[in-house]
Amino acid sequence: MGIELSTEESLGGLQGKTPTITTICSHSSLQIFHGARVEKFRTLGVAEGHPPRFYDAFPLAKPDEFLVLPKFSQIARHEKRLRESASVIVPTGSFVEYVGPAVFNQLRIPVFGNRRVMEWESDREKERIWLEGAGVAMPRKYRSIDEVDGPVIVKYYGAKGGRGFILAKDRKDLESVEIKGPHVIQQYVIGTRYYIHFFYSPLKESGYRVGHGSLELLGMDRRDEANIDELYKLGSQEKLLRSGIRPTFVVTGNVAVVLRESLLPQVFEIGERIIEKSIELFGGMVGPFCVEGIMTEELEFKVFEISTRIVAGTNLFIRGSPYSDMLAPELSTGRRIAQELRQAMDEERLTEVLS
Numbered sequence: 001m002g003i004e005l006s007t008e009e010s011l012g013g014l015q016g017k018t019p020t021i022t023t024i025c026s027h028s029s030l031q032i033f034h035g036a037r038v039e040k041f042r043t044l045g046v047a048e049g050h051p052p053r054f055y056d057a058f059p060l061a062k063p064d065e066f067l068v069l070p071k072f073s074q075i076a077r078h079e080k081r082l083r084e085s086a087s088v089i090v091p092t093g094s095f096v097e098y099v100g101p102a103v104f105n106q107l108r109i110p111v112f113g114n115r116r117v118m119e120w121e122s123d124r125e126k127e128r129i130w131l132e133g134a135g136v137a138m139p140r141k142y143r144s145i146d147e148v149d150g151p152v153i154v155k156y157y158g159a160k161g162g163r164g165f166i167l168a169k170d171r172k173d174l175e176s177v178e179i180k181g182p183h184v185i186q187q188y189v190i191g192t193r194y195y196i197h198f199f200y201s202p203l204k205e206s207g208y209r210v211g212h213g214s215l216e217l218l219g220m221d222r223r224d225e226a227n228i229d230e231l232y233k234l235g236s237q238e239k240l241l242r243s244g245i246r247p248t249f250v251v252t253g254n255v256a257v258v259l260r261e262s263l264l265p266q267v268f269e270i271g272e273r274i275i276e277k278s279i280e281l282f283g284g285m286v287g288p289f290c291v292e293g294i295m296t297e298e299l300e301f302k303v304f305e306i307s308t309r310i311v312a313g314t315n316l317f318i319r320g321s322p323y324s325d326m327l328a329p330e331l332s333t334g335r336r337i338a339q340e341l342r343q344a345m346d347e348e349r350l351t352e353v354l355s
């Protein structure tokens with residue numbers, strides 16, 4: 001499944017060895033290392049500057065070894081060392097961001113999941129082609145300000161963590177703000193946010209069958225976003241704007257949620273269609289992914305984003321979630337990744353889960 005790497009190259013370091021589950025010391029690393037340890041894998045944490053001290057507070061999630069780099073982006077210089085440890089990288093949002101997409105893509109170290117998904121996720125246009133092609137409802141996209149007929153959110157390309165997004169109640173409101181740089185104008189969907197943690201196993205032959213494998217629901221969260229979530233306490237947005245205070249969507253934490261049970265079939269169908277389309281477009285997604293959307297009062301789930309790897313909201317569920325508890329006890333997403341890797345090893349099907 002690798003873009004540039006042959007199967008032989010990407011799996012080369014693994015022949016005859018037990019993999020070491022490797023990720024950078026950030027994001028969901030505690031969960032990934034904890035889950036790997038429960039499933040009897042060795043673990044390696046890639047750190048910048050020095051090994052972070054906070055692992056000392058969580059001995060069951062502390063990696064067995066550290067690879068300390070002056071800069072994360074220098075990781076490619078240490079491929080030999082990583083291959084000697086038979087590293088399998090579990091990518092996270094932080095991994096891709098700190099290492100950089102280009103370095104990440106070319107790393108000659110096996111990565112859990114299909115690297116090709118990145119080009120479809122990171123480009124908002126391609127993401128829309130994928131999701132709308134899958135028949136998933138998304139917020140309307142306006143081609144120009146003249147088309148705007150309701151509340152909108154303006155997203156700058158490459159804006160990390162929703163910084164600098166603009167909210168406007170209507171076209172008049174939008175016309176009064178200056179939009180700087182490449183952006184997309186999207187319908188602001190009014191409803192309740194849900195971030196749905198799915199896991200797609202191409203290996204599993206039971207459960208909710210999709211493609212040749214099985215789709216699992218491991219949990220759900222809602223993000224705490226600063227400053228938008230608490231801004232209302234200071235008064236109306238109009239008044240705040242006059243004081244130069246604008247809403248931002250920087251994630252600061254997560255809270256657990258469950259969805260009304262009658263809405264589960266709808267979100268499973270969305271997950272299923274996204275997987276089927278991914279198989280058609282780029283050979284499929286493997287492992288964890290998160291569908292991020294808003295349930296409207298008409299009970300229609302509108303998807304504004306997909307994250308195609310483990311999301312930090314899964315950190316809520318180290319001991320399992322209300323959903324994963326019905327699959328297996330104490331099943332975190334990190335542990336589920338380790339289980340999938342173990343099954344792939346046992347069945348000699350590593351090329352189906354690594355790239």
Ligand code: ATP
Pocket residue numbers: 139153155159160161162163186187188189190193223225249251292294304305
């Ligand atoms: P990140 O990289 O952290 O995922 P991002 O820059 O890709 O963020 P989005 O995930 O698209 O940005 O949006 C950030 C936040 O803005 C969402 O979590 C949600 O609260 C809000 N949001 C995004 N799109 C919409 C929408 N169409 N309607 C209402 N709220 C939205």
